[in-house]
Amino acid sequence: MPGWSCLVTGAGGFLGQRIVHLLVQEKDLEEVRVLDKVFRPETREEFFNLQTKTKVTMLEGDILDAQYLRRACQGISVVIHSAAVIDVMGESPRETVMDVNLKGTQKLLEACVQASVPAFIYTSSIEVAGPSSYKEIVVNGNEEEQHENTSFHPYPYSKKMGEKAVLAANGRTLKDGGTLLTCSLRPMYIYGEGSQFLSDTIIKALKNNDILGIVGKFSTANPVYVSNAAWAHILAARGLRDPKKSPNIQGQFYYISDDTPHQSYDDLNYNLSKKWGFHRDSRWVPPLPLLYWLGFLLEVVSFLLRPIYNYQPPFNRHLVTVSNTVFTFSYKKAQRDLGYEPPVSWEEAREKTSEWIGSLVEQHKGTLNTKTQ
Template sequence: MPGWSCLVTGAGGFLGQRIVQLLVQEKDLEEIRVLDKVFRPETREKFFNIGTNIKVTVFEGDILDAQYLRRACQGISVVIHTAAIIDVTGVIPRQTILDVNLKGTQNLLEACVQASVPAFIFCSSVDVAGPNSYKEIIMNGSEEEGHESTWSDPYPYSKRMAEKAVLAANGSILKNGGRLHTCALRPMYIYGERSPFLANIIISSLKNKGILGVIGKFSIVNPVYVGNVAWAHILAARALRDPKKSPNIQGKFYYISDDTPHQSYDDLNYTLSKEWGFHLDSSWSLPLPLLYWLAFLLETVSFLLSPVYRYRPLFNRHLVTISNSKFTFSYKKAQRDLGYEPLVSWEEAKQKTSEWIRTLVKQHRETLDTKSQ
């Protein structure tokens, strides 16, 4: 394969940075363009000191700016699109989520057509498949089973519609007469060092004497380590560029999990942090059906108050459902079509994440010591 170039959107994020770290090891890669709305100074510096001969170009701007995207896509061989707003609690306005996750993806697809980019990989989410009810049980589900979320909440809806747009764009005629080839990856819940979700849980727990907040004690899920999700994106990029493999994956989506044991969200948090003195909350909690209907009541109050006051419930039915369902998926199809095998074992992923949690605990204690002086 001749020299190629890759654009990674959301490159300053939790997953985006990992993808860039793996991309620099790719053969014949001449340029990586990293794109995000804003890069932290330390992230920007990390990209500039990445220790490779590959050219790294930083693009900082809005995914809703069509001209900016076209400029970023010019001369690119592969786009890996991870930029998204992830919000399942209702903090961020619905329109903002729809604009970034759906309109931003549509803008990027159009930029690829105009700039004649032949390959597009979309980081989707298991949320586009459901679960639609906490009573629904899916264990080791597959792509062929056709699971689809029916939630109208902005995050699952925007990701579902964006994925449909990406897969429908497969085969689009490019400005230079070539064709655009697309695929989508649906990772499970992603954990690992520098996870913003996990960091929030740990910091909140440190303020609560090391008691881990209840997230989803009734769930059975198969979380996936961030390094393995990043690796799947690299393999998808290789496959879309390979004339032999590409026809098999064009216009298709793949579930991405790994060998992390099936467990509840609460058990995962405890397993990763128990070495540093964290423990599960043993206090009584509401039964799941009651929790669900309480969420419905809070949503109703929020809706009734909306003309005069923006009330955001602490939780909603979508959050209760995704946090407490038995919902796992196999990576066999990705294994068959992409050659995907987890790069990092469960034991190694657990160790790396636990070590990172130790640094959070240390930072927290140092902050407390400084304040007490």
């Protein structure tokens, strides 16, 4: 197939960076354009030093700037849209989350039509499927079961509406007369080295005598390692570029998990960090229904204080629900249609993440020692 080019939005993010690293290894990829609102200096340097023949063009711009998006899409063969505001705690205004995650996606789709980009891959989220209630139980769910999150919390709602817009755009006529082909990937909770969430968890634990905070004691999840989630995007790009080979993926969504054992979020954090002397928190945890209603009370307090003080509760109903439910999904459909096999095993993923946690521990303890001197 002739040379091609790819635009990755959210390229400075945890998943976006991995996608770029795998993309530049693709043969015949002439250019990758990496787009984000602002790149951290270390990310900029990392992209600058990529060992590749592929041209890497860095673009800093707003996903809500339609003209900028149209210029960014000019001459592009595939768009991978992983930019999003991920907000479980409700720290960002609802309008911001809806603007970036829904309006930004709609504007990018329109830019693809105007610039005649034939393929569009959307990084969706497991939260599009749910859980809608802490009572919901899904074990090895699949795409045919049609799980849909009925919550109006801005993050899952905006991602759900964004995904609907992407899948509805499949088959749209492009400006040059071609056809737009789209698909959507719904990764599970993504872990691995570079995860901001994991980093925050470890730093909090270091300040708490190496005791890990309680995140989701009642959950059963099947998290996905970051490189495996990124690999699924590469396969989707190949599939949409060669529709004759993979006619089934157009207009479809896929759950992306791997062979990480099903476990609670608390067990995952412990399994990744125990090598460095971290312990589980053995304190009593209220039953799930009580936790849920405590979350509701905290939200009410936050709402009542808003005119005079911006109180951020330690947790809310949405966090209690997503982090304490039995909610696991199979990757069989991605295996069948995309040829997806997770390239990184659980053992390797655990080892790599654990080594990275070790470097965080060293770095943080070094900072603490400097402060005490």
